[in-house]
Amino acid sequence: MNMGLARMALLGYRVAGICLYPLASPYLDYRTFKGKEDRQRRSERLGFPSAARPRGPLVWVHAASVGETNAVIPLIRELLRRDIHVLLTTGTVTSAALVKSRLGDEVIHQYVPLDLKFPIKRFIAYWRPDAAITAESEIWPTTLSELSRRNIPQIRVNARLSDRSYARWQGYGTIAELLFGKLSLVVARSDVDAERFRDLGAWPVLTSGNLKGDTDPPPYDEKVLEGYMAQVGERRTWAAICTFEGEEEAAAFVHRALKPRHQQLTIIVPRHPERGDAVEAMLKEKGLTVARRSRNDAITPETDIFLGDTIGEMGLYLRMTEVSFVGRSLSEKGGQNPLESAMLGCAVLTGPNVENFRETYQQIIRKGGARMIRDTEMLAKAVHYLMTNDIARRKMIDSGHEAVQDMRGALSTTVKALEPYINPLTVSARLRPASANG
Template sequence: MALGTALMPGLRAMMLIRLRRGKERLERLPERRGRTKLARPEGTLLWLHAASVGETHSILPLIEALAERHPTRQFLITTATISGADIVTGFCAQAGELSNRLIHQFIPYDVPLWTRRFLDHWRPSALLLTDSELWPGILLACTRRAIPVGVLNARLSTRSWKRWHQMRRLVPPIFKRLDFVAARGEQDAAHFAALGARDVVCYGDLKANAPPPSVNMDELRSLRAQIGTRPVFLAASTHSGEDEIILRAIAKLRLSIPDLLTIIAPRHPVRGAQIATLLDSKPPLRSKGAAPGPTDSIWIADSLGELGLFYRLAQCAFIGNSLVAPGGGHNPFEPARLEVPLATGPFCDNFRPAFEQLTGLVAPIQSDNDLADWIDSVMKDPMPWRARAQQARAKLQSEEGVPAALLDRIDALCV
């Protein structure tokens, strides 16, 4: 696309900025331009793209199921983030012989030259995108090469659907080019169909089957020893505007739970220093290698890919991007698998089907007062909330694994 070509100089500059911020790896920057040192394996190569941690976790059971069905099939996994890449690396370390059939690359930026270079080298048999990762240039390039494209766990919030609808005269009809869409819920299915997708089905949310987030056990043991018996509350994946509300709630708890340790894990770690400025005292920052001391009431966990660690340290957790409009929420399934009592704000439309699946098991929060009251109740009378957390995990365990019908659809793409 002409726009992608025009943006090439800016994208090169952006890559360098991301590199300085720790969001890229120097030795792998060429992958963002479609270059690689790896050879393409022989035979069928299925390409799966996942944006970041949650999406990557969600496709791992799917890959295992497909690999069992097809013992010679190869898998190319692309991610947009370093944390997603780390999930693939950890999976490969535990996947045994399957790891020999897995290749990870960072997805190239959506520029015609870089996309062409990527497709010329890898020649995938089919492409499976996840959630709302719809790259117009890549979709069009695959269509021109007769590479079938499906969407897994397809998600389009009302806000995103309206945005795509408004742009329908400015972008090619990419939704009509999708071979199939496996929507995570009926509303998402309706949004894709309204935008022109022709073969839309619902198989539920793949994230419900994803494994719990990984953890470095040595680090977990060390931090548990350092924190001791102090009660721990986690504010997970917070976004701008929420931290102030959370800090007001924590201030209300100082009299009733004076030794409470609050971990604030911003969705974007670069915000860690900004959050620190909201406090009178200087809190320890995970990005600086600092752990919470006995007198620290706040620990800012501004690091990537460690939510599995922080969830395991906490007696209860609030899921961010949900207290301030427009929000959107975040995936509750991963912490639910760890039996962590959970709460969320009202603005969680991006994950509405997930929260509906856990109705009555995730506490609704509207304000700092609600949050303070909920934390207080969990810490002082934990058994009812632990029971809810156990029910949430049991509900997920009772769900079907990767649907056979979805595996059949994918197989049809690779014929």
Template sequence: MRKEPGEGALRALYSFALYLLSPFTLYHLISRGFRVHEYFRRWDERYATYGAEPGRPCAWLHAVSVGEVNAAAPLVNSLLKQRPDIHWVITTITPTGSDRVRALWGERVEHVYLPYDLPGSTARFLQHFRPSLALIMETELWPNMLFGCRNLGIPVYILNARLSARSLRGYRLLRPLIGRALRTVKCVAAQSVADARRFQRLGAGAEQVQVLGNLKYDVAVPEGLDAFRSAFATALGSARPVWLAASTHEGEEADVVAMHRRLRARWPDLLLLWAPRHPERFARVQALATEAGWKVGARRRDTWPRPDDGVFVIDTLGELMAFYACADVAFVGGSLQPIGGHNLLEPAAVGSAVVTGPHLHNFAEISKRMEEAGALRIGDSADAVATLLETLLGDPAAREVMTDAGGTLVDQGRGALQRTLELIAGDLPAAAVETVPAGGVAAAR
């Protein structure tokens, strides 16, 4: 694939700006490190310094953080099962994403942080790992990395690709460069027609873009879910109403406390399961709930809620879906502030009624479909969300209608996984062939 006119000058300006800003990457790592100590570690990976030993040739998948890792999980699990001979390198940007990769796959895959998009760093990353295939989840568009893959003949797929109208506007200044980088990609596998159109407006060619659906619909229900629910109910000791606040952000925490106080006025034995989005907030939300006057339990310390707990903090990763299944109704955060929302399909897949706030630009298509199907209720403010929660907690029949609709919608939406596997099959590394004596038969490994 040949360079387009103007690419060199645009890349030079972009790279020069990144080098000027590179001291701020250190400031970012240090400032984040005071809140999450993991940011003080593994800086060599952030700048692609790996030592003298080259890595093993691999196929590479990038998922920026926990949400993208979870979305990629069905795909990675299928590929590990179908092609155990392939060495996978999975990159993330956040420590929580790193923890989720380790929790899901352990030593079955190699994990490093994606380096900053500096020309030297991206070149060292590609030379070290020598990927024969690059799979990038959702909306990670780093020009130097994409151009580097093009120059080395590495096919790149952007999978489960989404691009909100807000993100498209955010790329306005970089659109001439991003458009050229996008046109080096073999395929953009978009979640929806609207996402496909926005990628084309950003610069992708119509022939590059396919609409394959959303991998999040192929979410796997956790194994042993019935036993988990049974253990939860046994620990609770009596039939109590339960609601769950999931993936909440710092600015939403006071709203959650206010909601729970309002709801407890009607149901004094109501239990809140609270799962903050970021691990650095675990201790803080425990303190907030304690200051509000409730007895507070936590998953790591107590395992299960105690009969007199008013709040139970889910301070672990990877268990949110199982706890959704224990809740009568769930509020999904990142939606009372202009963050864009979080995964609405996970609670629907395990039978929880779903309520969210108004800021849903990262899940516009999913939220629209769920609302139209009767599987989602959207409040335009924290007070409106509290009213919806109160209504649903008091109406088991309405909750049942919502959970049935949500389960049906998830089942009908499945299929993107198989389409994605078929899309990338031709570019998976060839199976190694064992050398056999003359006259023998070579066997693929």
């Protein structure tokens, strides 16, 4: 495709967005009905603000969902430390809840507007960001174009491109060049990701490592943990976290296979807590007794499964065990972040489908902190081995800690790369009289 056709294709995308705008409200109504939108704040998705813009420099930070939000929290705190206001947008209800629990009123939170001309123009005109920092792999053409038209720097941090996304963009090379070329700076998660961004037209591109390695361990309520651990008593535990459909069934299989020997407690934490009812029904059909965190159920000696169907409590669930299977790796593809498990003292198990976290797993496995399993039967054997072999489990836990420490440093590299964009904002913020910031 030549450059002229590529420009026509992007124009067609924008025109299609304008034509489809009348359908945006019905679309959001449907998503609200499905529980995927916040009913009280759905207008934010159309670019209508629900908060006042503060005076002074403001950086728009976008994180698509929970994983990206956790990754950028240290960077956000660095911006706040420099007296820069932060507007944080996310795209899911669960990530919004995480922002509220982890950052509270430190940032202004809005749901990200749809990538349509009118919502995006409305959003940018109101918030007037001095820079836009995105921690996401998706490329939104209208957003990129509207920010570029206003000469607002667009920076991508912790940037990655999955195998599938990279292959897809390669098929539209000229369009990719037009879009990726609008990015002012890309700070990639790995050398592989950096090379992919360069190949698609981004420049300059730097490599920082994974920002998730610099995140703090997820918080927890100490009294709640003490209460649950007292209820667990001397029972052995293991956890299956960030699970998708099919992986809860695998965890149930493991539990039933090991129960005659261990009488263990299995902790299951679905990636999407709203699936709690369906997961509980499946477990009960298999004859398992379930205690749900969302109901504040007690863990009794008869409890088979502790279902962690709440938002923002991964720190609680991982501190209840030393063996963690990380989902979206057996029945689904892509994988989930294993760093929280390694940080909090768990021997990490994963399925083979971890392409979205390939480099992270490679480093932890190389150190000996994680083990890849092929199927459900192998998972059962690995859980049994780790629950009964204290020396092997402790060795994996220590190796996981070491791997996490080796991966730290991405935050300082990222902040250094951002200095040409954020240092002038810091100076402007600190020169402004305190009374003018209200």
